[in-house]
Amino acid sequence: MARDDRAVGVSSFEGQATSAGQASLAGEATGTASASGPHFAAGPPAETGEPLRHPPHGEGDERAGEVSAGGRGRPSRAPPSLSWLLFSRLVFPGIFLASGLAGLLTLREIVAPPLDMPRILSGLERGGSARAEALTQVHEAILDPRYRDLKADPELAESLIRVLETELRQPITGSPEFTVAYRAQLCRLVRELDTPRTVPVLLIAVECRIADTPQLDSPIRRAAAEGVVTALERHGPDCVRSVPGGVAALCRAAKDPVAPVRAAAAAALGHIGGDEVCDLLREMLHDDTDVVRYNAAIALAYAGRGTGLDTLHEFLRSENVRNLADTGSTESVIGDRTCKLLCRALFALDRLCDRSTEERLAVLHPAMEDLCLSRAPEEVRTLAMRVDLKIERFHR
Structure with missing residues (x-):
């Protein structure tokens, strides 16, 4: 019986120790402990009657940082700034698109599709719809900076000069407005050619009278006179003086019944100069139209x-x-x-x-x-x- 009592005592002691150990572990887990005896977890502050206490400012962040540093939590990321959003969503794509567009434009300026000049020259000589198509191609190309050499092409210059001479000799057929506009545009196209060989045919067009009224065909004469001014600016007064009757044709154009033709003729005469020309320009200072007077005064100043x-x-x-x-x-x-x-x-x-x-x-x-x-x-x-x-x- 003595052995059994000792066994029961030992068993009872081990049971108390086990219960105490479990209570201690529970107290450590809940953060509460008692000075003696088993540990019991305290209830929340609302149950115990204590007021709620918030942790000091920054304490939670420090703990979160400690958890992250220990590898037991996921670090939080700050949201991207507004400036970065604008740059990444708007500025950077805009720069990329602008660079691509600039590259394409530069490539377009450098690389020009070749022109089928034999076909264009053949179309100019045939006339009709083939000539109209060829003139459209030449007009688009001659104003394109990629085809700068086209203005000095001697074959194209000779072909366009022949076309203009032929058109000026033909009477007006069909719609007079269309015919006049077509020939005036042809004069402007010839004006773009960088050669003094265009001056004789332009001087012929300066005195062109193919319509019933001088106002109707005045666009042809005006475009031709402006073409002479361009030739004088490029090649000097000798390009007109060397043409028989060239100065006299401009003097007659200075008395044209249509004011824009007189103004363009005055501008051309200023590049030629001379006493006879300047006397005519002085008379034009009293013209009824202000643009004619202004061009005459500018021409006199240009002539010194x-x-x-x-x-x-x-x-x-x-x-x-x-x-x-x-x-x-x-x-x-x-x-x-x-x-x-x-x-x-x-x-x-x-x-x-x-x-x-x-x-x-x-x-x-x-x-x-x-x-x-x-x-x-x-x-x-x-x-x-x-x-x-x-x-x-x-x-x-």
Whole structure:
């Protein structure tokens, strides 16, 4: 019996130890312990009557960091910034697309599809629809910077000159408006050719009279006179003087009943110069149409004569020039023409300052200053500044 009692005592002691150990482990797991005896987990603060206590600021983040550092948690990622979203979604794709587009445009400027020149020249000679198709191809190509050499092609120049001569001899058939527009466009196409051989046929077209009224066929004469101006700017006055009756044809065109033709003829005569021509230009200063007067004054200044300075001052103070100076816009037809005429006037004044001692040039000084400080296109402001500096230096 003594052995059994000892066995029961040992068993009872082991049971108490086991219960105490389990209670201790439970207390460690719940974070509560008692000084003696078994450990019991305390209930939540709401059950015990204690107020809720929030952990100090940053304590939770530190614990989360400790968990992450220990490898037992997943690190949190900060959301991307707005600037990065804009750059990655808008700026970077935009840069990529712009670079690709610039590369394609550069490649297009370098690589030009070859032109079938034998077929084009054959179409120009055959006439009819084949000629119209060939002229369309030439017009598109000759204005394309990738085909710069086309303007100096001698075979194309000879073919277009023959076509224009043939068209000028033909009477108007069918719709007169279409025929006039077609031949005027042909004159503008011949004007693009960089050769003085176009001048004789353009001088013939300057006096073209194939319609019942001078107003109807005036686009042909105007386009031809403007083509002569372009040839004079490229090749000098000898390209007209060397043509028999060339100067006389321009003088007759200066008395054309249609004002735009007279204005273009005056611009051409300014490149030729001479006493007889300048006398005619002085008469044109009293023309009823302002654009004719302005072109005559510009032509006189280009020829080194200061007779038209008062008319030039009138042009510089005109409403069209003021609008161009205030807005700087050349999108409209009037704005574009005014800008071109103003550039020609300033260039002629620049030449006049180098060749003349006219004291009346000082009257243009306020107008030059206004243009320098205006919103006019950069080319206009640059020319005005150059002229103004010469006027100030000349009258200092």
